Structure formats: C-alpha cells, structure tokens
Amino acid sequence: MKQYFNARVAVVIVYVLAMFMSALDSTIVNVALPSIVEAFDVPPAATGTINIGYLISLAMFLPAAGWFGDRFGTKRVFLAALAIFTIASALCGIAHNMFTLNLFRILQGIGAGFLTPVGMAILFRTFTHEERPKLSRILIIPIALAPALGPVIGGLLVDVLSWRWIFYINIPIGILALVIGKVYLQEHLEEAVGKFDYKGFLLSLSGFSMSIYALTQGTIKGWTSPEILITGLVGISLMIALVLVELRIDKPMINLSLLKDPMFRTMSLISLCSAAGLLGMLYVFPLMYQNALNVSALHTGLTTFLEALGLMVASQIMPWTLKKLGLQRLLIFSLLGTIIVFILIALSALSNPWLLRVLMFGIGFFLGQTVGAAQISAFKHIDSASMSRATTLFNMQNRLGSVLGVAILASVLGATDAVEGEHIGLLTYQYALFGAALFLIIAWIIAMRFKETENKRKPQLRLDDVERSKGIG
The missing domain is CATH 1.20.1250.20 (MFS general substrate transporter like domains)
Structure with missing residues (x-):
C-alpha cells in the first residue's frame, strides 16, 4: 500500500483513534442502559454487569500487557488488541440477550486492557522526552473529548437508530486504525524479556479483579456484606502477596x-x-x-x-x-x-x-x-x-x-x-x-x-x- 504520510504521524493517528474508541466506550454505554433493559426485558439492576464485566476483565489483563508487548512485539500485540476490541464491539451490537452481551463486553475489556499501555509504549518510543509536550495538543482528543462526547453521541444514536449502534460506531474507527497501523507501525521486541511471570499474573489477575469488584460494588451491596468483605479482604491480601513476589523475581511482570x-x-x-x-x-x-x-x-x-x-x-x-x-x-x-x-x-x-x-x-x-x-x-x-x-x-x-x-x-x-x-x-x-x-x-x-x-x-x-x-x- 502506498504510504501517504510520515510514519511518526501514523503512530499518533493510530494511537488517537484507538484511545478515542476506548475512551468513548467508557461513557457512551451508560445512556443506552434504559433501552437495553427494555429490549431484553430485564430489571434495571441487571444492567450493572455490563460495566462490571468490562472493568474487571480490563483489570485482569492490564498487568500482563507490558510483557506481551515486549515478548511478541508491540505492533503485533497492539493490533491484536485493537482487532479484539473491534470484533467484540460488533458482537455486542448483535447480542440477543444479557448473557451474550456481558460475555462480549468481557471480551471488549480484554482488548482494552492491552490497548492503552502497549499503545503508549509505542508512542513514547517514537518521540523523545523533548518532543512529547507538543504531543499533548493532539493526545487530549481521546483523553478529554471522547468521554465528554460519549453521552451526547450515545443519546443521538439511541434516539435516532437503536442502542446497538453505540457498539457499531466502534467498527469503522477500529478498521481504520488497523489498516493504518498494519502499514505504518514498526515492530519492537525485547530480547531479554524473560519467562512469563505466571505467579505474578495469577496474583494480579485475581487480586486486582477482586479488589476492583469490591470497590465498585461496595456501595451497592453494602460494605459490611459478607460478599464484599470477603472479596475485598482476599483481593487486598493477594495484592500484597503480588508485591512481595514481584520484588523477589528477576524479570517480574510488574x-x-x-x-x-x-x-x-x-x-x-x-x-x-x-x-x-x-x-x-x-x-x-x-x-x-x-x-x-x-x-x-x-x-x-x-x-x-x-x-x-x-x-x-x-x-x-x-x-x-x-x-x-x-x-x-x-x-x-x-x-x-x-x-x-x-x-x-x-x-x-x-x-x-x-x-x-x-x-x-x-x-x-x-x-x-x-x-x-x-x-x-x-x-x-x-x-x-x-x-x-x-x-x-x-x-x-x-x-x-x-x-x-x-x-x-x-x-x-x-x-x-x-x-x-x-x-x-x-x-x-x-x-x-x-x-x-x-x-x-x-x-x-x-x-x-x-x-x-x-x-x-x-x-x-x-x-x-x-x-x-x-x-x-
């Protein structure tokens, strides 16, 4: 494919598109919850799992993003995560019940867990510290504009089309980022990455996800409820164990x-x-x-x-x-x-x-x-x-x-x-x-x-x- 612009410009474009899509998804879903309740004939409380599953899956895989990027290549991992997020968005749009919607939202969270840290690593390897302040003028688009536009765009899509379009909107953005990224991004691998830290991964996967669950559900189910107390205490204990383990490993995941x-x-x-x-x-x-x-x-x-x-x-x-x-x-x-x-x-x-x-x-x-x-x-x-x-x-x-x-x-x-x-x-x-x-x-x-x-x-x-x-x- 003919290259139409500088490779460094392409890095910025791909990063902004991916982060815009991810950030937009964090707020656009909320305005569609009443329509989802009506479509699937479920109580309003049942829609809480739509965001919980996404947040927990994101938290579970976020710690492993750095190792995967170094081991298999930042370009390969970033584009794979982008593809997962885009495909999961399409699947969310065609979900026919709450179970499948929650399942596909979890898949979305997995993709999002890899996108931000790996994308940021690509960006900061491309531009020196002296060049990065100028990037803030562009990077603010996904950081600030996308979350603010989420409720506005989501409301229009729900009113004019249907709630399914809050997920379909990710498809063209994701495809565009994938095409540009495939052509322009440079691969980067680290030779001395070390073996995969299974202990760290399992501890972070369980500890981080349980802690996030307790924090997000504590006000809903009560901080003194056995479910929240047990989940929170176990999550904190696993996080402490994670710190102790990671400090003793030569090539830790975190x-x-x-x-x-x-x-x-x-x-x-x-x-x-x-x-x-x-x-x-x-x-x-x-x-x-x-x-x-x-x-x-x-x-x-x-x-x-x-x-x-x-x-x-x-x-x-x-x-x-x-x-x-x-x-x-x-x-x-x-x-x-x-x-x-x-x-x-x-x-x-x-x-x-x-x-x-x-x-x-x-x-x-x-x-x-x-x-x-x-x-x-x-x-x-x-x-x-x-x-x-x-x-x-x-x-x-x-x-x-x-x-x-x-x-x-x-x-x-x-x-x-x-x-x-x-x-x-x-x-x-x-x-x-x-x-x-x-x-x-x-x-x-x-x-x-x-x-x-x-x-x-x-x-x-x-x-x-x-x-x-x-x-x-």
Whole structure:
C-alpha cells in the first residue's frame, strides 16, 4: 500500500483513534442502559454487569500487557488488541440477550486492557522526552473529548437508530486504525524479556479483579456484606502477596523497581490522585445537579462538557507553561487552581448555571495541565527496554485511582442515604465534592515535595536516543 504520510504521524493517528474508541466506550454505554433493559426485558439492576464485566476483565489483563508487548512485539500485540476490541464491539451490537452481551463486553475489556499501555509504549518510543509536550495538543482528543462526547453521541444514536449502534460506531474507527497501523507501525521486541511471570499474573489477575469488584460494588451491596468483605479482604491480601513476589523475581511482570526513579514515582502518584479527584467529581456532580437540584440530563451534560473544552485549551498552552514555569511550579499552580475551583463548585451549587459552567471549564483548564505535564514527564528517565513495563504500571495506577475516587465518594453518598433513609440532600453532595478536592490536596503536597525528592538522588534510568525525523507537523 502506498504510504501517504510520515510514519511518526501514523503512530499518533493510530494511537488517537484507538484511545478515542476506548475512551468513548467508557461513557457512551451508560445512556443506552434504559433501552437495553427494555429490549431484553430485564430489571434495571441487571444492567450493572455490563460495566462490571468490562472493568474487571480490563483489570485482569492490564498487568500482563507490558510483557506481551515486549515478548511478541508491540505492533503485533497492539493490533491484536485493537482487532479484539473491534470484533467484540460488533458482537455486542448483535447480542440477543444479557448473557451474550456481558460475555462480549468481557471480551471488549480484554482488548482494552492491552490497548492503552502497549499503545503508549509505542508512542513514547517514537518521540523523545523533548518532543512529547507538543504531543499533548493532539493526545487530549481521546483523553478529554471522547468521554465528554460519549453521552451526547450515545443519546443521538439511541434516539435516532437503536442502542446497538453505540457498539457499531466502534467498527469503522477500529478498521481504520488497523489498516493504518498494519502499514505504518514498526515492530519492537525485547530480547531479554524473560519467562512469563505466571505467579505474578495469577496474583494480579485475581487480586486486582477482586479488589476492583469490591470497590465498585461496595456501595451497592453494602460494605459490611459478607460478599464484599470477603472479596475485598482476599483481593487486598493477594495484592500484597503480588508485591512481595514481584520484588523477589528477576524479570517480574510488574516491574516495581521502576518506582525507584523519583520522577516516575512522583508523577505516577500525582496522576493517581488527579484521576481519583477528577473521576470522583465527574461522578458526584451530575448526580447532585440532577437529583438535588432537579436539572435535566441535557443541561447537566452541557455543563460538564465545558470541563472537556477546558482540557483541550490546557493542552494547547501546556508546552508553553511547562517551559516557562518548569515542572514543579506548573504542577503546584495548576493543582492549587483545581483545588480552589473544586471548592467553589461545592459552595456555588445553587448559583447561576453559567458560573458553574465557567468553573467546570476551569477544572479542565487547570487539571489538564497537571495531567498532561505529569504524563509526559513520568517517562523522562525510562529507557526503551523498560518502556512497556513502565506504561503498564503507570496505567494500572491510573485505573486504580479512578476506581478509588468513585468508590470512596460513592460510599459517602451511600452511607448518608442509608442513615437518613431518604433522598440524599444537597449538603451531602457538597461534602462529597470536598472529598474529591482532598485527593488533589494530596497531589499538591506531593508536588510541593517533588524538588527535594528529585535532588536527593540522580535518575537511574536513561531514555534511549530515538532517531529524529520529520516532526508531527
């Protein structure tokens, strides 16, 4: 096939298409749940498994992504995961009952578990640390725009066509990414990858999935229910065992020694806390706006959409602010700005809707710079051989942060609802938003200490020089 553009441009296009599809899928499904209930004649509670199965299967296979990419080739594994996700999307669209839909959603989760870390490894091996800030202007599309567009696109597809089209929409995107990736992506294998870490895989598979299940279902089934208590305790025990095992293995599946690098460790923790705060806020705010303030779903969506626009603006100026302020000051100022905006949203819930929309834009503007700077800086000292394991570990922490944020804030709402035995009041939602700000305060404290930590020890890992050719434009 004739090559129509630079190979480095193709890497960006394939990554953006794959991540856009995956990110869109994380929010587009929710608006179709009522239609699925009606189509399959099941109770609303039964649709919870549609997302649970997806999240757990993703969590189960995410830790193994780095090893598979190094062993069998990042191009081969990435395209296989992309094909699995695309085929599973088509199968979800033709599902004829809840069992088959849940089964195909689990298959989707397996593909998604490999897509992000392997795709990120390909991207960061292609572009040097100095080039990565410019990438934020493009990479923000799947990070911010896709999740925000999910409810809007999903609502249109459900109303005009049917719920099945929320899955069919992935097919053309997936095929396009597969064709471009097949032609342009370069294969990368690591010779010294080591044997497959079966102990680590089994411990992470069971421990991570059980922990995610307990966190996502605790507020629904009750934190004191035997099912949640046993699942959660066993999951935590297995995760502790995983850490102990991985630290003793020469070639572990989850390379925890990467956390010895101060830059990677600090940026990972800041990203974890930022994900917990942002996802927690995006969970609480729509509930507060609709249930406590009786605002329509449409207006709620339009209000939260401003956060995505703020992220996109932040992505355009982040390379400039990073250069002018430096990493530490940028993180301190952007996190402090986000904390202030979070508090203002909690205090201004009854204010003019346009004030809330401006504040939502502010969250995206400030936190977008934090997330972008942390992501591109985390891998500054990671060499090419360790990149797949590093992106896997980074994404595992982000996934855990997202689930923790939603689970903890949901438990605040659930506990109050259980005590009062009535509709959750506005004050409770405000307390939950303050809780979301606490995650960012932790990230801000870490950022304040970052310079001292960075100067204490020199980086142990060096980024391999990547041959530069024509830029991304």
